[in-house]
Amino acid sequence: MRLMAVLLVGFTMAGCGTNSSSGNINGTWTAVLTNSSDGTTNYDFSATISQGSGGGFSITQFMFTSTSPCFSSEQTTETGSFGLTGNTSGTVQGTFGMTITGTVGNVLALTGVVNGKTITGNWTLSGGGCSGGGTFTAGA
Secondary structure (H helix, E strand, O other): OHHHHHHHHHHHHHOOOOOOOOOOOOEEEEEEEEEOOOOOEEEEEEEEEEEOHHHEEEEEEEEEOOOOOOOOOOOEEEEEEEEEEEEEOOEEEEEEEEEEEEOOOOEEEEEEEEEOOEEEEEEEEEOOOOOEEEEEEEEO
16 A cells, blocks of 8 residues: 555656746747748848747847848838747747838738747738748747
8 A cells, every 4th residue: 555655656746847948939040931932032030039928029139131122221120929839848839920110111020830949930021112921930
């Protein structure tokens, strides 16, 4: 009977381990945005993301790493949101949204899903005389 109690306590404690992962998407991310019509790369960028409370995150050190006539000399404003749907052994999962707005009205919107250190989804560009869309992949 004591052996059974010891085993039961042991199994219970094994299921109560701590998870040191914080379930966030903090880090430096690089993204490649691909054109849906011909598969070419339209935009590349890098950004440092710091998750805040309430699903938002701050974006610093944002930089297009490819040349683009739609954002070539513009200052941009970046906003984003992240909805955590799971965190299994440090692998975060959730929804992702990011908007990059240029000073002349171009708006690049990304929506997707996070799975660990990868974000995949769709992008659209509108306003200011530019338009387009396709898929993107980002990694940290």
